[in-house]
Amino acid sequence: MNSAQVGMSITDPSLPDNPLVYVNDGFYTLTGYSFEDAVGKNCRFLQGPGTNREAIIAVKEAIRLKESVTVELYNYKKNGTPFWNELHVEPVYIESENKTYFIGIQKDITEQRAYIDRITELSTPIVPIDDRISVLPLIGDLTPKRSADVMSAVSSYAADSEDAVIIVDLSGLIKMENNEAASLIQLHSILEMMGTELVLTGVSPMLILQTSSHLISDLSSIRTFMNVKQAIKALT
Structure with missing residues (x-):
């Protein structure tokens, strides 16, 4: 999972503010935020003034309903550079822990969006x-x-x-x-x-x-x- 070419993350909604509990190296490559920067925080640190709120609402609703969702988010890297983030969120139930985590897969689609x-x-x-x-x-x-x-x-x-x-x-x-x-x-x-x-x-x-x-x-x-x-x- 850590060698994936795309950003991957896991959040735990049973904890206050649904924080990240894991991010891979691809997440760091994509956003500039390291494991130490990101883990323990809600991923809203990627948001900024241009972030499309309707997509944020769609993600929150999917998490509330424990459903999968794919959105295109206008996010910001650690250095302030904006980018289009294709985010797929998938709920994963761990029976041994009797709780659901959410896996996020992030992909930079800025060039594709610019072309379109x-x-x-x-x-x-x-x-x-x-x-x-x-x-x-x-x-x-x-x-x-x-x-x-x-x-x-x-x-x-x-x-x-x-x-x-x-x-x-x-x-x-x-x-x-x-x-x-x-x-x-x-x-x-x-x-x-x-x-x-x-x-x-x-x-x-x-x-x-x-x-x-x-x-x-x-x-x-x-x-x-x-x-x-x-x-x-x-x-x-």
Whole structure:
């Protein structure tokens, strides 16, 4: 187990704060935290300001229910370097001790995420429809980093183009967490101050179910249409 090429850890939820009781050399290679640094502490020391809270909640719920779970966490190494951590957590019952431990397997997927983000950016340009309207189709996951990139790109584009309307099409999204929904609300406010209207299209029931009720209420202030074609027809 100590020679594994991936990070491996074990926690004991029967102890206060579910501390780590073992980490392998791969954990040190991945995070910079040695056995002595990590053991006896809850693994939240890997978290930071950019950590996606929904993934943390999913892990906590899986531990509560004694279920396995796989998430992608935005974590931080000991030296402060951020990285994307693919974490798989598996409960293991030890009959001789009559208790359950949790084994964590960590893998650095930062390069894969960067590649996917780059492909996504290239496949979702802001497309001008006429001198008043442009469309931004979003495809894949709306991650925290991508939300920030979208806000920056759309705001800059609106200032340069002086468009009256920017349509953000969500029909290609497969996942949108609460923080990202909040980013759309913030983008709506920014564009409104610039004299540009944000219009949403392709809001699926799946995306609505992933969003908290108070955010749904705020999103309802943004004009929406079933699809881009319907929006353009109504706006021209």
